[in-house]
Amino acid sequence: MFAVESRVCHDALAQAFAQVLARPDSVLTDPDALAAHSHDYWGLGSAPWMVVKPRTTDEVVAIVRIAAEHGVPLVTRGGASNCAGAVMADDERVMIDLSGMNQLISVDTEARTARVQPGIVNNTLQEALAPQGLCFSPDPVSSHFATVGGNIIENAGGPHALKYGVTYHHVLEAEAVLADGTVVTLTADAEGTDLLGILIGSEGTLAILTEATVALRPIPAVTRSLAVDYLQPVPLHQSHRITARIHAREGRALHVAATGTGEDGVVRFTATAMFVTVDAEHFAAHGDLGEFGEMLERFARTRSSADRIDRKA
Secondary structure, eight states, rough: OOOHHHHHHHHHHHHHHHHHSSSSTEEEOHHHHHTTOOOTTTOOOOOEEEEOOOSSHHHHHHHHHHHHHHTTTTTSSSSSSSSSSSOOOOOOOOEEGGGOOOOOEEETTTTTTTEEOOOOOOOHHHHHHHHHHHOOSOOTTTTTTBBBBHHHHHEEEEEEHHHOOOGGEEEEEEEEEETSOEEEEETTTTTOOOOHHHTTTTTTSSOOEEEEHHHHHHHHOOEEEEEEEEEEEEEEEHHHHHHHHHHHTEEEEEEEEEEEEEEEOOOEEEEEEEEEEEEEESTHHHHHHHHHHHHHHHHHTSSSSSEEEEEEE
């Protein structure tokens, strides 16, 4: 891409960004730094033209306006934990790294809400809320490095989604920056078109999330789990029948699936294991888990092989 004229434009653009960002290390142009920002969890993407690291909404607005003025496309990045190809940089795009916007702004324990910046890591939020007996329901498997902003923009789920719903169900308000630098605030209770719902799950294509108010819930007093190991793979549609019954009883079940190609050349999904979790405000969880275990044992007896049921406290 870089002819001499382009390099001059590159340097001028980097200087323009540096002038609106408070920290001296907020514009990255070093090849090693760009390579580190070049891919998501699966390795998709390539090195961006440069990386900018805002800390505030005002800095995001300034970045967006400069990029718009120069006709430069932007791509956002949080924890880069996604597996959907959402971090697709290249050498003609500027990447906005939001990981530095990682503050827990406020917690309202009575209303059970938290105001956060998009770069706060899911686990970091959970750890901050735990002493107050609260939690944020979305729990993707990448929660140890996935950001809450990424959870919102990807509409992430996780095992808790089976009982409590995906991220969409836990976002009350969002502040976002549009392509022209306009700041908008979207709320879940607004009349008319559900603009907040459109933003959630948009994978960074509509706006740049800069703050969000999320709903919290009490941490259950009791949580119990059960692991099921199928000695032989189970057709996924059969496994889904049993998990549907578990979900109907307020439990959560997650398949471990595998793929295989049959003699007819058709690829089929099979379940190789299942994990069931029950939580409650009282010790009824013990009884519920026992019922689920009996249900799964009955299911195992209907099959030709004896599957192993492991009960774990």
